[in-house]
Amino acid sequence: MTEKGFILTTYNSNIDRGSVKWSSPSNIALVKYWGKKEHQIPENPSLSFTLSDCKTITEVTYTKKSGNDFSFDVFFEGEKNEAFKPKIQTFFERIELYMPFLRDYHFKIETSNTFPHSSGIASSASGMSAIALCLMSIEQELTSDVISTERSMSDEKSQMYFNQKASFLARLGSGSACRSIEGELVVWGKNESTESSDLFGVRFDGEVHPNFKNYQDAILLVDKGEKQVSSTVGHKLMYGHPFAKERFAQAHQNLAELTKVLASGNMKGFIEIVESEALTLHAMMMTSMPYFILMKPNTLEIINKIWAYRAKNDSNICFTLDAGANVHVLFPKAEEIKVYEFIKRELVAYCQNGHYICDSVGKGATPL
Template sequence: MIQKQFIPNTYKNTIEKGSYTWSSPSNIALVKYWGKKEHQIPENPSISFTLDNCKTITTLSFVKKNTDNFSFDIFLDGEKKDDFKPKIETFFKRIENYLPFLKAYHFTIETSNTFPHSSGIASSASGMSALALCLMSIEKALNPDMSEAHFIKKASFLARLGSGSACRSLEGDLVVWGKHKQIDGSSDLFGIKYPFHVHENFKNYNDAILLVDKGEKQVSSTLGHNLMHNHPFAQERFKQAHDNLSNLIKILKTGDLKNFIDLVESEALTLHAMMMTSMPYFILMKPNTLEIINKIWSYRQDTGIPVCFTLDAGANVHVLYPEKHTEKVNQFIKNELVVYCQNGHYICDKIGFGAKQL
């Protein structure tokens, strides 16, 4: 699938060497995507909150070379990581049509996360979006007439080819990825800023990430997505995601916290239900995941505070709540939920507004 709009004609400038640094955040989906077609195309649309504190900072240095191959070194927290190379090489091969300068330079990729690497937070979204932005900064220098809108759209398009959810990390505070009939401009090829009115209730949301299990996932996201191909409930799930996104448009407009909670928690549990009913089947939740969910339900019922949970494809729990309830919810987390976190670890985050060039 060659997307002509992203293939440059010629470059006006030449550059011998240089360096760019971007920070890009992680994100947490409210309506999940699970299942993808060829070329990282999602089976259904998704929408996410962009996070603020959980981010990747990447510096991309480059110098002209003569050999006709991909040439790069990658460092995480100052330590050389040759085991990351196959993933980056796959990414470069996917995007070479769109960035024809890739074989003209040797790259040094220096990256670090503001969250611990083993924290169980997926760093592929923040990492791939930061790298895509650094590469686009090179293209912008080669072609200075490029508009800001094209820069962001193409960066999101490239990030998607590295990690699907990475295309939702460039902007904020809400980003839609995947074609949806009610959202003009939505696309399977890149994320776009959510274009509709958002009620004040959802303007200052917090996300406390409870680290139930910091280990490597037993099942890679790629394998998990592929198991949707012959899944008995796949088509119904894709339809449900479209319907939930339609419902969420109304919820975000009216500020309906109760229906927001119902939809977001249902989406999280549906994601895991798809994993449990695929073949082969798998369970990524841990006993402590369920303990936390039940505690949240009891606390919400007892206090009326609109706190809810969502989950990624793992055991960790994202606790979502409006900022004005921060003090009480933090006390609840310390008193009742920390005991279920590995080594008592959790991360306090909030809605953010996307990537920044440093």
């Protein structure tokens, strides 16, 4: 599929109003995306676990209007939120070519998260994917009685088109959002190891050993404050980075190795790749110009505690990090009871206000 394949050419402009609602999850990358080209195209491929419970619930009500300007209001947790409007405005401008009906309607966007606001969990992936899915449902309603190429497809192909375009649109709002449409594992970025695309996330098509089914993710909230450097700024610092070329090659190699690990069930190999990827992400931040550190002292304390616990208990627990201070503790379902005892006993003390979130790998977004 190319960009042109996502351009909507015909729709029913006589529909006056309607409402759609979606729930879309966050995701956590195992192989990290850091650095992007124009139009939200990744410099390297990434592979992520889709989460189950950390999600955004968004309802979009659309009403026919006059005039040619974009018109929308955003409500977060029931309160009107002006701070979100510039990002939505930019998003609409980027996707207008693919959804020309955006100027025909006023949109009331009501959104909320199942995880605490300002918890330090990046909500752009779940938030932008939820909006993209709502807009795709509106497109579906506006084209339900219009004869078009996609309407003549089989149900399976029609659903594939829906998901691909939703992911494509979500990417233009937030790169990682394209990995939140489906689950359990999603690849984004062209590579030689898996079916993939730079334009949208693709459900991982490789074999997955039972060892990696029902994987758990405990998110330890080390720092709930706003990051000192936004991800957008961080990505731009990969331009001219002295180690960028090597990093992009490393991501391709790690993705190739991880596909083998997922098929074989090699949990030690999984740990090595996932933890190395997390530390490499932060190493790139610390060696950019300007350089910055998003990990906190308690982040390092938790990592060292995890390493000690793993060695002592022959455990398969490991960690990964996003572009922030919080720690995602990954472990198989079989170790759930023991690991949560360990978290309560030794790691909660390093979490801000003792807060952490229990989650697991999920199946992707769902209409409500």
